[in-house]
Amino acid sequence: MKHLYTIFATLLSLLTITKTQSLGWKLQHDLQGPIQQPMRPEGDGRGGNTRYITLNITDELASLDGDDERYVYAVNGRAFNGGEAIFLEEDEEVEIELNNNSKELNTSTTLHAHGIEQIGSVYNDGVPGVSQNVIKPGESFIYRWRAAQYGLYWLHSHFSGIYQDGQVIPLYIRPKQRKNPFSIISDDQDGVRALERHDQNPTIITITDYTQLTIWEQLEKAEEWQSELLCANSLLINGQGRVNCPTSEHLSEWTDSNTTTAKGCIDRGSQPGYENVTFDKDLWYTCTPTDVPLQTFEFDYESGWGVIHFLSASGHWNYLVSIDEHELNFFAADGNYAKPVKGEAFSIGIGERIGVAFRLHTPGEYTLRISAYNEPQVIGQFAIIRYGLADDDDRVEYSDPASENDPGMPSIPLSEPFINYAGQPVSGDIRVLNDSLISLKQFAPPLIPKRGEAADVTLHYSLSNANFLKWSMSEWGTVEYYAASNELNKPPVLYDFEQYIGDESIASYPNGSVVDVIITNGADYGDRQPAHPIHKHFEHYHVLAAGTGNFSYWDVVEAEDNGVQVNWLDPPYRDTVLIPESTIDEGSYLIFRYESVQPTAALLHCHVNMHNIGGMAYVLIATDEGGTPAMPEYYSVKALNKDLNTVNSELS
Ligand SMILES: [Cu+2]
Incomplete structure (x- = not known):
């Protein structure tokens, strides 16, 4: 039945594509004709x-x-x-x-x-x-x-x-025709050509976390529990997953078993303050494995190389990723090529994209492992990397969870792992790229505006939270929550800058400014904050500095004068990076720079869903001498929900 549905869905998507293309042709054709188009x-x-x-x-x-x-x-x-x-x-x-x-x-x-x-x-x-x-x-x-x-x-x-x-x-x-870093990864021309070819049609792996609740239901439950749902049901790889249930013996090897549920989550109900709260058993406690087959990703053994671009489109957790028995060459971050770095595993925050290349050395099947990293849940997912085998080749050996007293886990190729299910390296020699915000340096760096100098404008924000539902991104010395009701702003900010300048959670500077954003995590309040994936819309940014330690400098030059390491040479060029987590004693910081190239209203926000909804966001307005950008007709009609006649009469 499911199979039939898949065929039907595929047919449906084919039909949609055909319709789309013909619509495009029809439009181009009709543009010459007198018929009025939508x-x-x-x-x-x-x-x-x-x-x-x-x-x-x-x-x-x-x-x-x-x-x-x-x-x-x-x-x-x-x-x-x-x-x-x-x-x-x-x-x-x-x-x-x-x-x-x-x-x-x-x-x-x-x-x-x-x-x-x-x-x-x-x-x-x-x-x-x-x-x-x-x-x-x-x-x-x-x-x-x-x-x-x-x-x-x-x-x-x-x-x-x-x-x-x-x-x-x-x-x-x-x-x-972009200058690429593949000759640093492969020292022979065939290898470079194979990498270039694969980078035109790479395997793409999207990671998401999945629960039994929609985000609306989660928000309702959060109110009822006075807690976020810190417990995913499964991880999905390209929209498909399997519920995995490790044994309590395994969980106790990796965590403090007294406070870990069968789902690998913290036992919220046993924590002080939650005595009178009923946490739904099926969402926090019981784990029932499912038998969805693992996905297999095939690679072209003859070419010698595999290329995968990973995306984390998760809602809550950050992940650690590795492929058994394969050294990874990290070569791209958030779209752009990076100077290649080698390692066995890497962390990926929500919204980040990391490109990896790996040598196809021995025909076989190998386990791809993805596990929550540094999070209050032990959860992971598996897929199979396969190459150089004929369809009927049976040389691969698989684990047999049922006979190994591990019945809640899937059968996977018996390749040698670099990380375990809890996202921990299996030995001290495993190289983990867990600081992509400083390690993945730009391969062909664009010019850093005002290199070595302070920016025209420096903005200062601190990250914190008042409770599980209120997360703040605040100008230093204040506490600001981006209001969820801002999503219903009329008109949208871009349509009338002047109406919004001066409001809470809004900053502004003249278009053309070189802007530094300094973000501190936890330090101002002495609280422990997780690593937040910080995403800025529009221009990518140069990551000039990041690290742990209390930070109170007013600009990057003052910071550098006081011993903060600043990368003026080849800073990572990103749109999303994880600011390091903070501790009770010590904060963390992130400094990035960009040049505003057009009047915009750009959102700056944490990409953890509950943090973003809970207020950890800001709008950065690049003004055009106080004015708003010229408004094309289509958007003025659609975005303002006006009819065409009204707009025409307003314009005339
Ligand atoms: Cu966050």
């Missing part, structure tokens, strides 16, 4: 190819991990688009029509292209209340922008935290 955005007018994509959002009852069915959002019929990426060519323009057909969940949405700088297309950033109004059920919105970058990005809903319920699509832009 209004569409104009694009940048620079010509070249335009790709037309239609994304239909529906809600479906589905089980993505073999456990009970629940409502998820489907993209063209499948949650998370079935894990399938959209591929674009660098320099193409893309027009994405989003049709919100949510019915049962009755949810509004928008579509943000995470990491896309939107130069010349500021109205397409997809943040409700900042660059557009929400797209209500039954409504549509068309985004149009040029793929001027290369590498892995992702499209996701930016309304509340609903992306984790299925509205995620990986997006890969094939690099066109």
Whole structure:
């Protein structure tokens, strides 16, 4: 039955693509004719190819991990688009029509292209209340922008935290004649050519965490419990997972068994202050394994190399990733090439993308391991990396969990692991890339504006939380929570800067400024904060410095004069990085720099869903001498929910 459904869904998605392409042709054809078309955005007018994509959002009852069915959002019929990426060519323009057909969940949405700088297309950033109004059920919105970058990005809903319920699509832009670092990874020409070829069509692996609750249900439960749900049901790889249940003996090897539930979660109910709270057994305690088969990723053994681009589109946890018996060459971060670094495992924060290449040395099957890293839950997922074997080759040996008294775990290839299920290296020689924010240096660094000097503008924020639902990003010396109601701002910030400048959670500076953002984690309040994945919309940023220690310098030059290590040479160039966790005694800090290249209203926020919803966000306005950017007709009509006649009469 499930198989039939898959075939049906595939047919449906094929039909959608055909319809999209023909719609594109029809439009181009009709442009010469007198027939009036539904209004569409104009694009940048620079010509070249335009790709037309239609994304239909529906809600479906589905089980993505073999456990009970629940409502998820489907993209063209499948949650998370079935894990399938959209591929674009660098320099193409893309027009994405989003049709919100949510019915049962009755949810509004928008579509943000995470990491896309939107130069010349500021109205397409997809943040409700900042660059557009929400797209209500039954409504549509068309985004149009040029793929001027290369590498892995992702499209996701930016309304509340609903992306984790299925509205995620990986997006890969094939690099066109970019200087690449592959000759550093392979010392022979065939290897370099193989790596370049694979980087045009890489394997893409998207990691998400999955629970039995939608984000709305989680928020309701959080109120009832006075706690976040710190307990995922399973991890999904490309939208599909299996519920794994390690034995209590194993859990006690890795953690303090007295406070760990069968799901690998903290026993919230036994903690002081929660005596009178009833935590749902099936969400926190009981673990029932499911038998969803592991996914297999095939690689071309003859070529000698495998290339995978990883994306974490999770809602809550950060992860550690490794492939048994394979040294990894990290060569890309948030789209851009990085100076290659070698290791056996790497951490990936929510929103980050990491590209890896590995040598295909011995035909076989190897286990890919993904586990929560430095989080209050032991949870992991597996997949199979396979190459050089004929279909009927039976030389691979698998574990037999049933006979090994480990019946809740899947049967996996018996390759030698570098990390265990709890995300811990199995020995001291395992090299873990767990500080990508300083290690993955730009391969071909763009110029650092005002190198060696203080920026034109330095912004200072501290991160903290008042309780499990209120998370702050605050100008130093204040406490500010970005209000969830800002998503309903009318008009959106981008349409009237002056109305918003001076408000809480809004900063502004003149367009063209070189801006440093200094973020401190926990230090001001002496509290322990987790590592927060900090994402900035629009321009990527140069990570000048990051580390642990209390930090109170007013600009980067003062910090450097006082012994803080600043990278003016080849700083990582990112759109999302994890600021280190803080302790009770010691804070942590992050300093990044960018040059504002156009008037915008850019969101700066933590990508942990509950933190973002709970207020850990800020809007950075790059003004154009106090004015707002010129407003194209399509967006003024769609984003302001006005009809065309009203806009025309206002413009005249
Ligand atoms: Cu956070």
